[in-house]
Amino acid sequence: MSNQEANSDSFKNEIKEQLAEIPDEPGVYQMKDISGEIIYIGKAKSLRRRIRSYFQAGNHTYKTRVMVKEIRSFDYIVTDTEVEAYILEASLIKKYGPKYNIRLKDDKSYPYIKITSQEDFPRIFKTRIIKKDGSDYFGPYVDVDAVYKTIELTKDIFQLRSCKKEIEAGNPLDKPCLNFHIEKCSGPCIGEISQADYQARVEKIARFLQGNHERLLKEVEKKMLAQAEKKQYEKAAYLRDGLEALEELARQQKVITGDSKNRDFLAVISAAESDLACVQVLIVRNGNLIGQDYMLLEGARQAPEKELISSFIQQYYNQTEELPEEILVNILPADKKMLVDSLGESQQRSIKIKKPARGQKRRLLQMALRNAEQNLQKSQIKHKYQRQRSQQEITELQEYLELETSPRHVEGFDISNLQGTDAVASLVVFKNGQPDKSQYRRFKIRTKEGPDDYAMMREVVGRRYSRILAEDKPLPDLIVIDGGKGQLNAAVKELDLLGLAQLDIIGLAKREEEVFLPGQKEPVIIPPDSPALHLLQRVRDEAHRFAVNYHRRLRSRRLTHSMLDQIPGIGPARREALLEHFGSLAKIRSASREDLQQVSGISTELSQVIRNYLDQHVRPI
Numbered sequence: 001m002s003n004q005e006a007n008s009d010s011f012k013n014e015i016k017e018q019l020a021e022i023p024d025e026p027g028v029y030q031m032k033d034i035s036g037e038i039i040y041i042g043k044a045k046s047l048r049r050r051i052r053s054y055f056q057a058g059n060h061t062y063k064t065r066v067m068v069k070e071i072r073s074f075d076y077i078v079t080d081t082e083v084e085a086y087i088l089e090a091s092l093i094k095k096y097g098p099k100y101n102i103r104l105k106d107d108k109s110y111p112y113i114k115i116t117s118q119e120d121f122p123r124i125f126k127t128r129i130i131k132k133d134g135s136d137y138f139g140p141y142v143d144v145d146a147v148y149k150t151i152e153l154t155k156d157i158f159q160l161r162s163c164k165k166e167i168e169a170g171n172p173l174d175k176p177c178l179n180f181h182i183e184k185c186s187g188p189c190i191g192e193i194s195q196a197d198y199q200a201r202v203e204k205i206a207r208f209l210q211g212n213h214e215r216l217l218k219e220v221e222k223k224m225l226a227q228a229e230k231k232q233y234e235k236a237a238y239l240r241d242g243l244e245a246l247e248e249l250a251r252q253q254k255v256i257t258g259d260s261k262n263r264d265f266l267a268v269i270s271a272a273e274s275d276l277a278c279v280q281v282l283i284v285r286n287g288n289l290i291g292q293d294y295m296l297l298e299g300a301r302q303a304p305e306k307e308l309i310s311s312f313i314q315q316y317y318n319q320t321e322e323l324p325e326e327i328l329v330n331i332l333p334a335d336k337k338m339l340v341d342s343l344g345e346s347q348q349r350s351i352k353i354k355k356p357a358r359g360q361k362r363r364l365l366q367m368a369l370r371n372a373e374q375n376l377q378k379s380q381i382k383h384k385y386q387r388q389r390s391q392q393e394i395t396e397l398q399e400y401l402e403l404e405t406s407p408r409h410v411e412g413f414d415i416s417n418l419q420g421t422d423a424v425a426s427l428v429v430f431k432n433g434q435p436d437k438s439q440y441r442r443f444k445i446r447t448k449e450g451p452d453d454y455a456m457m458r459e460v461v462g463r464r465y466s467r468i469l470a471e472d473k474p475l476p477d478l479i480v481i482d483g484g485k486g487q488l489n490a491a492v493k494e495l496d497l498l499g500l501a502q503l504d505i506i507g508l509a510k511r512e513e514e515v516f517l518p519g520q521k522e523p524v525i526i527p528p529d530s531p532a533l534h535l536l537q538r539v540r541d542e543a544h545r546f547a548v549n550y551h552r553r554l555r556s557r558r559l560t561h562s563m564l565d566q567i568p569g570i571g572p573a574r575r576e577a578l579l580e581h582f583g584s585l586a587k588i589r590s591a592s593r594e595d596l597q598q599v600s601g602i603s604t605e606l607s608q609v610i611r612n613y614l615d616q617h618v619r620p621i
Helices: 003-021 047-054 062-070 082-096 144-158 195-209 214-229 233-255 305-319 336-347 359-401 453-471 485-497 531-565 572-582 585-589 604-616
Strands: 027-032 038-044 073-078 112-115 124-127 136-138 263-270 277-285 288-297 326-329 352-354 409-418 421-431 441-444 478-482 505-509 514-516
Touching (some): 003 047, 003 359, 027 047, 027 082, 038 047, 038 062, 047 073, 073 359, 136 195, 144 195, 144 214, 144 233, 195 214, 214 233, 263 305, 263 359, 277 305, 288 305, 288 359, 305 326, 305 336, 326 359, 409 453, 409 531, 421 453, 441 453, 441 531, 453 485, 478 485, 478 531, 505 531, 531 572, 572 585
Parallel strands (some): 326 352, 478 505
Antiparallel strands (some): 027 073, 112 136, 277 288, 409 421, 421 441, 505 514
């Protein structure tokens, strides 16, 4: 059996195990390619049947057959109803824009129910636009007809006003409209109902839209039966249709939280027989569930879940610039007060951590927990096959290169520069075939000999391993240099000077994927379908990516400083103040004179100078 066939069988076996664990529940699934990019998002009444169908022989369309060839992994989010999956699918397609999805150009939005709570006598109506006007918004909803029926029913039952008059409590108008005379309005405009009684009716509707369904549903059902007993069948039928509309809206509501707050829902679960745990994050923004994420925690064996969630919050939100207003958890963290204080200090505002006991938020947490269980199972399968593939890669690499030591600790170097300017280098570290990003390092090149890649490589190799020796840290099993014989020989010379000639080191030339070893004239040719070559390519490509990103960042910073330094009246202190305030040259360019004057040291006159200069110059002169 060839290496390619072995890899194909390994992938098929992994997918087969994952398919066996998919629940027979509604939800949204995401198909991903080899780079992890989402290429398709779909919804399903049964995730199990739908996802399995892609990997079974059948009458697929041409587009589906092409897509399936690109699929290398998949994720899914379990929901409680198909309607929830429908709404979430639309949000995710809008967010990620996968290439195999049909994407609407008109950006049509779903309707909301709006209650003008800021008014003395609130109105209720449908809207597709959310404003920060003090009103309460509920939704979004898929079934527009159910929205209209719900609004009309609640207006009729509670006799809420439909007019747009400005009505103030204690300041009645002269005449009521027709709706009052036909008992469609309680007459707040003429003082027929007090503000307190009217507000109590509105609160009943709001409670229903927030997820407390039972009371209003029973009230409508009671009125329906009463009309039927009176043989008022037309009114009973109207109430029956309204009751169905209310029940339909109730089924749709779990996708949102009933207000416009930003929240994260976190659910943690640990594996009984391994050191893995999974934390599922449901991301709610402006009251809408817009996506999900999950992270695995290693070293979790026998650790209490309150400590796991505490560790997760500390690490996860330390990398996030914008935090939600509330973090809702299924287990309160061990050091909640310290976390709240720390997060609040970093955001300069209050951050709440809560464990809801009931209602809509509790139900969303239960959804998060179910997804955490699914993702933990799926991750354990992935880890098993990942370990198998990594072991195969490491074993084959040792055989091809004839290494005495198994290359479990690999370090890779790359140089990035543009004609010698902003030259940088990167170091990436792979442990057991997987990147260890905590060990990555960047280097600003100090060599002043122009665009000399060999001298640059000697510099970074010398800096890296002289420090390793000084700090008495573990040396790698294998060093991978991005380049051919020249770069490899430069690195070998530096290792010799450090007394590290015993280290195994290779060069990987990109054009023909040739592997060069010190002292050997001819390269080692590893078959293109070999797992050993795939490991070397991942190390080389990751080092290249890391170096290029750093180079671009430094070049952008240099060009930004150059342009700002050319503006009359801007010195180092004001330049840094502008960058600290706005964050980038692009944001400074888009700032108004008034915005610029918010920065310390920028006067009215200087703001005009800055504005004039940036309007006249696109690039540094």
